[in-house]
Amino acid sequence: VRLVLKSAALVLLSAGALVSSGFAFNEIFVYWFPNFGFAFLLLALLFGLQFLDQGTIMRIQTVMCLVPAAGLVLLIFLGMVKSGPDLFLAVRESPPMDVGRLPGALILSFLVFTGIDLGQERSSVGPGRPLAGILVTAVFIILGLFLFWGLTMLAHVSPDRLSQTFVPHLAAARQIWGDPGRMIMGGVI
Numbered sequence: 001v002r003l004v005l006k007s008a009a010l011v012l013l014s015a016g017a018l019v020s021s022g023f024a025f026n027e028i029f030v031y032w033f034p035n036f037g038f039a040f041l042l043l044a045l046l047f048g049l050q051f052l053d054q055g056t057i058m059r060i061q062t063v064m065c066l067v068p069a070a071g072l073v074l075l076i077f078l079g080m081v082k083s084g085p086d087l088f089l090a091v092r093e094s095p096p097m098d099v100g101r102l103p104g105a106l107i108l109s110f111l112v113f114t115g116i117d118l119g120q121e122r123s124s125v126g127p128g129r130p131l132a133g134i135l136v137t138a139v140f141i142i143l144g145l146f147l148f149w150g151l152t153m154l155a156h157v158s159p160d161r162l163s164q165t166f167v168p169h170l171a172a173a174r175q176i177w178g179d180p181g182r183m184i185m186g187g188v189i
Helices: 002-028 035-049 054-092 102-113 116-120 131-156 159-163 168-188
Strands: none
Touching: 002 035, 002 168, 054 131, 054 168, 131 159, 131 168, 159 168
16 A cells, blocks of 8 residues: 555656646746646656666756756845845744645645655665765755745745745745846746
8 A cells, every 4th residue: 555655646746746847837938838748858858867877867866956956045145145134134024924825835745755765775875975864964955945945035025925826936036136036946946
């Protein structure tokens, strides 16, 4: 039963990620390109990557993880520079947010640890470097990155406006750096 649930979650979540990226590509970059066409091309690319050697796959995966992280770090830095020392003051003075979406966020919080089970495949990535420790460290670095991104978003866009849109990250990126910020966030998505 556990294997069936895990497989179903893997198929549904990966398909959802592909479709979401297709919609983001269509909305942000090329309006005339079909949403599901981009998702299909991305799936074909991922399928093709499976035929490469393990070292190449790991390098490509590293780049695909670092590009969105670098985009977020850049937007966080620009947002902090733009707001100056008032970043945390602006967040403190925000009106209380509606917590109506909190149960859904808590249900989806299990996604934070997606992929950690792959650490069981190999016990280490080199002498004295256990893979599980690296993965847990990476999760906490990413959580810190999202914490700072959340603070930066709240400093630049009102919580009411953020809660009224399905793409709050795009609204914040546009507020921080205009159209280039929106394009960077599109790359992150």
